[in-house]
Amino acid sequence: MPLHSFKEKLDRKVAGLHALGEHLGKKLESEAKSIASWTDRTGATRAAIHGGADKTDKGTTVYVAHGSKVGMYHELGTGIYGPNKRPITPKNKKALRFEIGGKTIFVKSVKGIKANPVLENTAKKIKAEIENAIRRYWQS
16 A cells, blocks of 8 residues: 555544544533432533534544533532632631522531532443444444
8 A cells, every 4th residue: 555545544533533532422412411329400511511622733532521510529529528628608608508399498507419420421321332432433
């Protein structure tokens, strides 16, 4: 095979890899949205989960990500369960204020929420499928 035709074939494969990456990223997005186990109030946090692919110097990076702060709170946890490992307390007031079931509640602190790593669990669940799809792509 002449060198220029090999280079052309490789360039086409690299370009096609990005299209495959986009497909796999959207698959990750769909799966993450379906397994997110929190109860939606508005649906905005679930809707903000997005997946796709970015071109890089070395090929393509497939990703799934939260598009909202609330999504990251679900992923990492908050308060004593989150990265800071401290209860959530008010910054400028004496108490936190919540509206629950039409009642106003004041508390000095809350524990936070435990991590619910939707993106991590999705990536682990689909990792082998992604690896196989990429392997088959390069073998074809």
